[in-house]
Amino acid sequence: GAGVSQSPSNKVTEKGKDVELRCDPISGHTALYWYRQSLGQGLEFLIYFQGNSAPDKSGLPSDRFSAERTGGSVSTLTIQRTQQEDSAVYLCASSFFGGEAFFGQGTRLTVV
Amino acid sequence: QKEVEQNSGPLSVPEGAIASLNCTYSDRVSQSFFWYRQYSGKSPELIMSIYSNGDKEDGRFTAQLNKASQYVSLLIRDSQPSDSATYLCAVSRVGFQKLVFGTGTRLLVSP
Numbered sequence: 001g002a003g004v005s006q007s008p009s010n011k012v013t014e015k016g017k018d019v020e021l022r023c024d025p026i027s028g029h030t031a032l033y034w035y036r037q038s039l040g041q042g043l044e045f046l047i048y049f050q051g052n053s054a055p056d057k058s059g060l061p062s063d064r065f066s067a068e069r070t071g072g073s074v075s076t077l078t079i080q081r082t083q084q085e086d087s088a089v090y091l092c093a094s095s096f097f098g099g100e101a102f103f104g105q106g107t108r109l110t111v112v
Numbered sequence: 113q114k115e116v117e118q119n120s121g122p123l124s125v126p127e128g129a130i131a132s133l134n135c136t137y138s139d140r141v142s143q144s145f146f147w148y149r150q151y152s153g154k155s156p157e158l159i160m161s162i163y164s165n166g167d168k169e170d171g172r173f174t175a176q177l178n179k180a181s182q183y184v185s186l187l188i189r190d191s192q193p194s195d196s197a198t199y200l201c202a203v204s205r206v207g208f209q210k211l212v213f214g215t216g217t218r219l220l221v222s223p
Contacts, residue, residue, distance in 0.1 A: 033210065042215035043156070043200070056210060091155055093211075098144060098204035101211050103155040 002026075004104035006092050012110045013082055021077045021107045025094030032075050033101065034067055035091045043091070049075065050097070082111045113138050116203050118214035126222055131188040133217050135201030138182070144204035145177055145184045150216065151197045160186060191221045 005024040013019050025032050034046040045059035049069045060066070064082075069075040079086055089108050095101035117136050125131045133147075144163055148156040162168045162175040162184065174187040184203075188195055198216040205212075 031210070035213075043213045045210075045213070048210040050210070093156075095211070098209050098211060100146060100158055100161055101202070102158060106155050 004092055004094050004102055006090075006104035006107050008107060009105065010108045010110075012112060015084060015111055016081055018078065018080045019082055019109065021079075021090050021092075021109070023075045023077070023092030023094075023104060025073065025075070025092070026102060027073075029094035029096050030072070031095045031097055031101070032069055033093045033095075034075070034077050035093070036088045037091060037106075038088045046077070046090075079109075082109075084111045087111045114214075115139060115212045116201055116214035118199075118201055118217045120215060121218040122220045123217055124220045124222065125191050127191060127193060129191050129221075131191045131195065131219055131221070133186040133188070133199050133201075133219065135184045135186075135203075135214055136182055137184070137201075137203045137212075139203070139205055140179075140182060142179075142182075142203045142205050145175070146202040146204075146211070147173075147175060147184075147186045148200040148202060148213075149197045150200060156200055188219075191219075193221045193223050195219060196221045 030051045032049040035043040048056040064080045067077045089106045091106045093101040093103045147160040150156040160175040162177045168175045172189045176185045200216045201214040202211045
């Protein structure tokens with residue numbers, strides 16, 4: 001596709017439910033990032049995929065968070081047993097190696 | 113020490129002035145540097161990239177890189193109220209490792 005695509009754009013879920021957020025990167029991009037941004041705050045790094053290398057999971061805040069990238073393309077971020085503090089905008093970005101990264105429009109997650 | 117540091121601001125400038133946004137980084141072997149603009153409620157948007165020491169100009173924007181001082185800056189000439197946003201600095205280490213972002217500087221341009 002022309003740009004990074006994220007779905008859904010908005011997600012409202014009940015506390016304790018699991019959610020899956022999807023990111024479809026720019027075709028040919030080797031690297032994929034997930035960030036979280038709470039209202040008025042900076043980008044919080046979550047996870048980084050680069051080609052076939054083991055992902056850098058150093059930013060995942062708890063074991064309720066996991067992500068996978070299938071076939072070096074689409075990525076899914078899963079949050080299990082959601083909590084209210086998980087409410088934020090989740091941003092995905094892709095790049096060719098560590099070069100210019102382009103962001104999707106984000107998924108706004110609200111846990112009620 | 114944070115890997116990429118920016119003053120959070122806000123940096124307030126009058127319309128038509130030059131806005132100067134600064135960023136320092138800790139890893140001396142960093143080789144790629146980027147500036148992003150983020151409007152409230154929107155995703156970050158890439159506006160400049162710079163890889164070599166010196167200046168790089170694109171329209172009203174000039175990125176400046178000084179690897180010896182581990183310093184990168186963004187100058188916005190003839191600032192407009194529409195430039196009001198948060199500006200994020202990002203750095204990539206040697207070997208094209210992951211981008212690391214600063215926390216951003218909020219710029220306010222008053223009419």
